[in-house]
Amino acid sequence: MMTTGWFSRIAPALLAGFFLAAPADAAPARYYSLGTASTAGTWYILGAGFSGHVNRQLSDIKLTAEITAGSGENYNLVKRGQIDFAMSHPDFAPADIEKRAISPGAKAPFRQFLWTDAKNDFHWFVRKSSALKKLADMKGKRVGVGPHGSGGTVKNIRAIQKITGYEPGKDYQAIYLAYEDMIRGIQDNTIDLAAFFAAYPIASLVNAAIMTDIRLISLGDDEIAKAVEGDKSAMLLKSILPAGTYKGQEAEVPTIGQVQGILVRAGVPDDDVYRIFKALFTNLAQRNAVHPQAKGWTVEATVDMGVRQAEAGIPFHPGVVRYLKEVGKWRPALEVR
Structure with a gap:
């Protein structure tokens, strides 16, 4: 539900x-x-x-x-x-x-x-019509990573690097935006991928999914292993966004999260x-x-x-x-x- x-x-x-x-x-x-x-x-x-x-x-x-x-x-x-x-x-x-x-x-x-024991979860999402199916597809794309000064922004960039090997400014264009601005960027096609880091359900993303067709990017087991490996201090763990958390999300979405x-x-x-x-x-x-x-x-x-x-x-x-x-x-x- x-x-x-x-x-x-x-x-x-x-x-x-x-x-x-x-x-x-x-x-x-x-x-x-x-x-x-x-x-x-x-x-x-x-x-x-x-x-x-x-x-x-x-x-x-x-x-x-x-x-x-x-x-x-x-x-x-x-x-x-x-x-x-x-x-x-x-x-x-x-x-x-x-x-x-x-x-x-x-x-x-x-x-x-x-x-x-609830986690802040990584939410990577795109327009439903986007050709991006996995994080590795983001090479050369415009990626909203979060606002300057946020620990979540740093964590988004680090997670992307651990999973894909991509570095901002070299492999993709990192765009520093607040959550509301990332949603607008997805809606008006000025960014290709948005990265949120918060506990589900994120109210602004719930509302965005009602207004705009979006799709969450799932992580495979190998990608989750890359993200979690050797990161004991960060206490990153596999996490699941349950089906139906956001409108149009028909299946659960495997991702990673961090305790808070x-x-x-x-x-x-x-x-x-x-x-x-x-x-x-x-x-x-x-x-x-x-x-x-x-x-x-x-x-x-x-x-x-x-x-x-x-x-x-x-x-x-x-x-x-x-x-x-x-x-x-x-x-x-x-x-x-």
Whole structure:
């Protein structure tokens, strides 16, 4: 079945979360920012939904979803202390530690907050009438790879190179566009292939598929093996876009995806982080209604991924540690040693 109606159903609830005011005699609210991505991607919808949910649970703490260029910018913003919470991917911090760009353990400028077992998936798509049937057919073509400054853009280019061996500027023309502009490029034939990197269903792509005949590019097992091989830090995995995710998609589409999570600035007060985390796990049915992928953001996924990040030298925020201990989920392996 297609999932086309969920956004219209939950949009009013997302907006309502931003306008809940504290009582007149209450103490001033403390405001925190959550870096997401463009409004055309899944992260903004998730981030706005999660923020609204927290704001409904807490009267003295307000979380606001910020529009950004995505995972790469979010990581750099939280690393510099310019944003409080950041949706990102698990490979940035270990790579920075390895390059000595940040210090591990207590000296790191950010902490682990929340992880999901849902993945951000690579979506490569063309006009339905296009002669492009596989990624290798893109040689010499105009390819929308994403906006400048986005970690997803870097990942798109790297994935293409690993799968095909093609390099931007040499084997194809890389065009840096936001998601909305890539959709327009496909519609008006100014680009040949578009690359999205987000959790399905991507709202803007759902809408585009209703207006325009598009076709998703599937990856073969050999292509998936090339992409995943030797990339343990990035935690790339085979993924499937289920049939019917987008209009006209009659069969499942094999692709690759990457796990995702939220980092938190180290200086956010412990009690506020504890209360925000706890709020996210209060009234779960309401929280999970914001997007089909919301249900994947669980305590269990947070613990599982947290072990890997702790091994890399990234500790959990003390506020999260408090909650995990409170619900009996803390494990010694989550300690940074």
